[in-house]
Amino acid sequence: MNDVLSAMMVSQGLLPSGSLLDSLIHISKEVDSMEKFPFVHIRNVSSMIRRIKLLSSLFEEIKESGTPLPPSSVLCLTELFSVIRRVKVLIQDCKDGSSLWSLIQLEFISNQFYVLVKEMGRALDILPLSLLNVTSDIREQVELLHKQAKKAELFIDPRELHRREQLKLAMANNSLQKKKNKGFVEFGKVEEILSSIGLRTPSDYDGEISKLKAEAQNQAGTGGLIIVSNINNLISLVSYSKTMIFRDGESSRNEEDCKPLSSFLYNKVHDSSSSSQSMTPNVPDEFRCPITLDLMRDPVIVSSGHTYDRTSIGQWINSGHHTCPKSGQRLIHTALIPNYALKSLVQQWCYDNNVPVNDPSTEGNSHNKKNSKEEAIDHISANKAAADAVKMTAEFLVGKLATGSADIQRQAAYELRLLAKTGMVNRSVIAEVGAIPFLVTLLGSQDSRIQEHAVTTLFNLSIFDNNKILIMAAGAVDSIVEVLESGKTMEARENAAAAIYSLCMVDELKVHIGGRPRAIPALVGLLKEGTSIGKKDAASALFNLAVYNPNKVSAVKAGAVSVLVELLMDDKAGITDDALAVLAALLGCSEGLQEIRNSRALVPLLIDLLRFGSVKGKENSITLLLGLCKEEGEVVARRLLANPRSIPSLQSLASDGSLRARRKADALLRLLNRCCSQPHHSV
Numbered sequence: 001m002n003d004v005l006s007a008m009m010v011s012q013g014l015l016p017s018g019s020l021l022d023s024l025i026h027i028s029k030e031v032d033s034m035e036k037f038p039f040v041h042i043r044n045v046s047s048m049i050r051r052i053k054l055l056s057s058l059f060e061e062i063k064e065s066g067t068p069l070p071p072s073s074v075l076c077l078t079e080l081f082s083v084i085r086r087v088k089v090l091i092q093d094c095k096d097g098s099s100l101w102s103l104i105q106l107e108f109i110s111n112q113f114y115v116l117v118k119e120m121g122r123a124l125d126i127l128p129l130s131l132l133n134v135t136s137d138i139r140e141q142v143e144l145l146h147k148q149a150k151k152a153e154l155f156i157d158p159r160e161l162h163r164r165e166q167l168k169l170a171m172a173n174n175s176l177q178k179k180k181n182k183g184f185v186e187f188g189k190v191e192e193i194l195s196s197i198g199l200r201t202p203s204d205y206d207g208e209i210s211k212l213k214a215e216a217q218n219q220a221g222t223g224g225l226i227i228v229s230n231i232n233n234l235i236s237l238v239s240y241s242k243t244m245i246f247r248d249g250e251s252s253r254n255e256e257d258c259k260p261l262s263s264f265l266y267n268k269v270h271d272s273s274s275s276s277q278s279m280t281p282n283v284p285d286e287f288r289c290p291i292t293l294d295l296m297r298d299p300v301i302v303s304s305g306h307t308y309d310r311t312s313i314g315q316w317i318n319s320g321h322h323t324c325p326k327s328g329q330r331l332i333h334t335a336l337i338p339n340y341a342l343k344s345l346v347q348q349w350c351y352d353n354n355v356p357v358n359d360p361s362t363e364g365n366s367h368n369k370k371n372s373k374e375e376a377i378d379h380i381s382a383n384k385a386a387a388d389a390v391k392m393t394a395e396f397l398v399g400k401l402a403t404g405s406a407d408i409q410r411q412a413a414y415e416l417r418l419l420a421k422t423g424m425v426n427r428s429v430i431a432e433v434g435a436i437p438f439l440v441t442l443l444g445s446q447d448s449r450i451q452e453h454a455v456t457t458l459f460n461l462s463i464f465d466n467n468k469i470l471i472m473a474a475g476a477v478d479s480i481v482e483v484l485e486s487g488k489t490m491e492a493r494e495n496a497a498a499a500i501y502s503l504c505m506v507d508e509l510k511v512h513i514g515g516r517p518r519a520i521p522a523l524v525g526l527l528k529e530g531t532s533i534g535k536k537d538a539a540s541a542l543f544n545l546a547v548y549n550p551n552k553v554s555a556v557k558a559g560a561v562s563v564l565v566e567l568l569m570d571d572k573a574g575i576t577d578d579a580l581a582v583l584a585a586l587l588g589c590s591e592g593l594q595e596i597r598n599s600r601a602l603v604p605l606l607i608d609l610l611r612f613g614s615v616k617g618k619e620n621s622i623t624l625l626l627g628l629c630k631e632e633g634e635v636v637a638r639r640l641l642a643n644p645r646s647i648p649s650l651q652s653l654a655s656d657g658s659l660r661a662r663r664k665a666d667a668l669l670r671l672l673n674r675c676c677s678q679p680h681h682s683v
Contacts, residue, residue, distance in 0.1 A: 027088060039197040610653055
């Protein structure tokens with residue numbers, strides 16, 4: 001914390017430069033001295049530590065010289081401190097976190113290393129090496145590091161990528177082979193992969209399970225049901241692997257798993273569980289249902305993240321309980337998500353131990369079991385073969401939307417929201433059973449959660465192209481705009497913007513939606529007031545609408561230009577590329593050109609973005625500058641030529657930019673050259 005404060009104070013001129021160098025040297029040594037590399041991302045970690053070790057030599061030499069730092073170097077060194085501190089956190093996270101989850105998240109974490117390398121290169125762009133009292137060897141090494149950082153590309157270790165694909169293939173093959181009663185043919189490969197990421201002893205497996213459980217807890221509030229389900233499946237895989245590899249070890253049951261549940265449910269399942277257990281030798285604890293302590297032949301996950309046998313938890317829920325039997329946590333919904341990975345592992349165990357896959361004690365009661373399963377609604381469609389079950393579920397939920405109380409409507413809308421999130425087949429089926437008109441009606445509900453669930457479900461349904469026309473035919477646009485403009489929650493407003501963005505993918509709907517007088521002003525309002533995600537959705541919707549020329553004029557009249565320019569100056573907004581894309585689109589109408597031309601702050605921002613923006617950001621920045629110069633060459637060209645950063649940035653873009661950016665940079669440089677050649681415009 002002191003290091004962070006030191007760097008912040010240096011950047012504000014509140015601390016002598018010696019303290020900044022001390023902080024840089026200290027944090028560089030901390031990174032350099034990190035022991036025991038993580039088992040995943042080794043190449044990225046070692047390369048990053050090598051770069052920081054080289055920078056540490058630079059910092060130490062500057063410190064030893066005793067020469068005061070030139071003011072122009074403080075900004076660069078402060079930025080380098082920020083980058084190195086984030087490198088330290090990233091490496092520590094890789095070491096302390098789940099190796100298996102790091103392998104699954106290979107691209108995401110590799111991209112984080114890549115972003116930090118590029119930021120290091122941008123920081124070195126402004127390092128005045130010629131003004132620093134360092135030896136020629138250090139200077140050459142730093143210059144080489146700078147060039148390498150600028151040319152660095154995203155690196156994903158092909159060995160780790162291959163290892164992850166082997167793991168995925170093994171699991172997929174297991175799902176296929178279990179249907180043919182051939183068992184887990186790739187188990188040896190899975191064991192090899194787990195060993196390669198450091199899982200070699202029982203304590204390693206226990207530690208990995210603990211880390212995965214911590215990750216599931218972290219993701220519970222943000223990652224969504226599917227991510228948490230995936231992590232739980234990984235936990236099942238590691239648990240089963242431990243059981244198979246270390247068969248001689250004894251494992252003790254968690255007392256919480258053995259706690260008696262309500263007498264109602266316990267008495268109902270006790271007899272069958274006792275007889276079944278006597279026929280099932282040495283069932284691993286991970287494969288037992290916490291309710292009946294019997295083997296789970298159809299495991300499902302509830303909203304708390306715990307896994308139960310479908311029949312048992314279905315009886316628990318249908319008897320009127322709304323809490324997780326194991327944790328006591330209230331279930332926020334009654335969706336039962338199939339735990340396919342655990343089911344596959346259970347079936348493999350059954351094959352290995354000559355245990356019937358289907359419970360023989362329940363074959364005579366198959367009719368009752370079927371009725372029980374129909375009552376325990378499963379909201380996740382596994383494949384196209386489940387379309388009939390999805391249709392039955394959707395019809396049931398639509399009936400609740402039509403006739404239920406507010407509480408029932410809220411629950412039904414939420415369950416349809418989940419169902420519509422999981423695939424095109426589900427979205428088609430939900431529309432077929434007539435859900436859309438009822439959802440449109442619920443957009444006007446006074447209950448904030450009902451409104452939010454309804455608009456989000458419509459957004460999810462609109463992803464399926466055929467549903468776009470159905471949503472429009474149901475008269476949804478005005479109601480969606482109403483939610484966008486004055487929805488009861490910010491999430492409802494933002495999902496309304498996302499729905500408009502999705503609907504505008506169809507060209508004729510751009511005209512239809514843009515013709516609603518409140519639609520575009522409401523999007524501009526969300527640009528001002530929304531979260532980063534909401535601003536991005538609003539900007540994306542405006543960009544889609546701006547393809548149609550009359551909509552450009554409407555956006556300009558609604559004040560979009562000034563709001564977008566403000567967002568370009570707001571580092572926290574996080575929608576620079578989207579804002580630039582909309583501005584470039586609005587440049588295509590005379591009203592937009594005039595508003596953009598009147599913004600004095602825009603040209604300096606665009607010049608900076610030519611240097612520091614993304615590929616798309618640079619393309620749109622050069623598009624805006626070229627358009628302004630063509631329409632009003634004298635004024636804008638004079639401002640460009642007066643800015644010392646403009647010509648170098650344009651030359652760099654003309655040589656290193658994308659094809660589109662190079663072409664436009666060349667055109668703008670020619671235009672500026674003609675302007676310079678005129679005597680009254682010489683600079």
